[in-house]
Amino acid sequence: MSFYNIGELTTQQPNEGVELRIITGTKMSMAFFRLKPGTAIPEHTHPHEQMGTVL
Secondary structure (H helix, E strand, C coil): CCCCCHHHCCCECCCCCEEEEEEECCCEEEEEEEECCCCCCCCCCCCCEEEEEEC
């Protein structure tokens, strides 16, 4: 079992106003988003299971 500190994950900025940190596994990924007010993430899909948390 692995343990992660969200604050130590690499931060990505896929869009203006979006901070993203991801933990990936073999069958699933967990995404942590920090969104500025009024920011939207375009609708999209993934071929694998994904969980997310908006901070």
